[in-house]
Amino acid sequence: MTKSVTLRRPDDWHLHLRDGAMLQAVASFSGHFGRAIIMPNLVPPVVTGAQAAAYRDRIRAALAPEMTLRPLMTLYLTETSDPADVLAAHAQGIISAVKLYPAGATTNSASGVRDFDKVRGVLEAMAQAGIPLCVHGEVTDPAVDIFDREAVFIDRVLDPIRRATPGLRVVMEHVTTSDGVDYVAANEDIGATITTHHLVINRNHILAGGIRPHYYCLPVAKRETHRLALRRAATSGDARFFLGTDSAPHPDRAKESACGCAGCFTAPNTMSILAQVFEEEDALDRLEGFASLHGAGFYGMAPNQDRIRLVKRDTPAAYPTHIPAGDETVTVFDPGFPLYWHLEDPA
Numbered sequence: 075m076t077k078s079v080t081l082r083r084p085d086d087w088h089l090h091l092r093d094g095a096m097l098q099a100v101a102s103f104s105g106h107f108g109r110a111i112i113m114p115n116l117v118p119p120v121v122t123g124a125q126a127a128a129y130r131d132r133i134r135a136a137l138a139p140e141m142t143l144r145p146l147m148t149l150y151l152t153e154t155s156d157p158a159d160v161l162a163a164h165a166q167g168i169i170s171a172v173k174l175y176p177a178g179a180t181t182n183s184a185s186g187v188r189d190f191d192k193v194r195g196v197l198e199a200m201a202q203a204g205i206p207l208c209v210h211g212e213v214t215d216p217a218v219d220i221f222d223r224e225a226v227f228i229d230r231v232l233d234p235i236r237r238a239t240p241g242l243r244v245v246m247e248h249v250t251t252s253d254g255v256d257y258v259a260a261n262e263d264i265g266a267t268i269t270t271h272h273l274v275i276n277r278n279h280i281l282a283g284g285i286r287p288h289y290y291c292l293p294v295a296k297r298e299t300h301r302l303a304l305r306r307a308a309t310s311g312d313a314r315f316f317l318g319t320d321s322a323p324h325p326d327r328a329k330e331s332a333c334g335c336a337g338c339f340t341a342p343n344t345m346s347i348l349a350q351v352f353e354e355e356d357a358l359d360r361l362e363g364f365a366s367l368h369g370a371g372f373y374g375m376a377p378n379q380d381r382i383r384l385v386k387r388d389t390p391a392a393y394p395t396h397i398p399a400g401d402e403t404v405t406v407f408d409p410g411f412p413l414y415w416h417l418e419d420p421a
């Protein structure tokens with residue numbers, strides 16, 4: 075008997091679409107989502123409401139008319155961000171959230187925050203207005219081991235910010251550790267996105283038997299116990315955990331380098347991989363919550379009205395291993411197993 079699962083159309087609560095030729099190349103691969111929170115770490119970053127509106131329009135123009143994706147924009151928080159501009163952009167419906175990058179923590183984060191006291195005014199205004207703060211949760215202290223940077227961030231930065239700013243709604247983006255999962259599960263006014271790739275790979279995939287740049291992302295994948303904790307959280311039914319693919323395309327040239335950059339491009343095969351993961355966890359009935367309901371609930375939005383169907387067939391689903399992007403190529407995330415779950419859209 076053919077296995078299948080029908081879901082409300084899923085949303086992606088953490089997505090990088092880039093700009094220019096890369097935007098043109100990758101946008102359609104996320105076209106089947108209902109909505110996506112678009113990350114603002116362009117060069118230069120999306121800092122003002124006007125920049126966010128212009129970027130939103132470039133994204134809309136890159137999507138074919140039949141695509142369902144609606145971009146939900148974010149502002150990149152800097153130490154000089156103007157609370158009035160943030161509030162106005164939200165009041166005008168241009169932005170859905172603000173993104174906090176600790177300076178130097180990840181791709182294009184140089185304009186991020188060094189001194190968290192400097193953004194206190196913006197965070198207080200956001201708490202008042204109910205604007206969520208999306209956080210890249212890693213410290214940048216070179217003395218802290220890269221595998222510990224998420225756990226240390228919770229103690230040194232995230233928890234103090236939340237205590238100092240009651241009512242601030244925080245999304246711990248791309249949570250990668252059991253420490254992160256436990257912190258979210260124990261608190262209110264907080265949610266967490268979990269990526270597709272962190273449900274599949276642990277740190278061995280990056281380093282054992284040769285260095286594999288296409289599995290390198292930030293936060294870096296941790297040891298197996300953490301991957302298992304993420305799987306439990308994603309399949310738990312707890313509404314604080316929801317899908318944010320963090321699909322983050324880079325040209326192969328930039329990843330296959332002596333100093334390769336961080337990011338996995340998972341947009342093309344995310345739904346097939348997630349169906350496989352949830353089937354392995356005997357939790358296919360919870361995929362809809364994770365991918366289609368919990369995130370919308372956190373952001374105070376209704377679920378999408380229409381549905382998609384995932385069908386398990388005898389033959390693997392076809393997806394490209396690489397895609398062209400201008401003069402470059404981008405490698406699609408390889409989960410390391412064949413994908414028998416096919417996306418049927420509409421259901």
Ligand SMILES: NC(=O)N[C@@H](CC(=O)O)C(=O)O
Nearest residue numbers: 090180181291292322336337
């Ligand atoms: N996740 C990544 O490894 N990279 C992201 C940035 C980010 O989300 O931290 C990117 O923009 O390439």
Ligand SMILES: [Zn+2]
Nearest residue numbers: 180210292293
């Ligand atoms: Zn990040």
Ligand SMILES: [Zn+2]
Nearest residue numbers: 090113320322
């Ligand atoms: Zn990201």
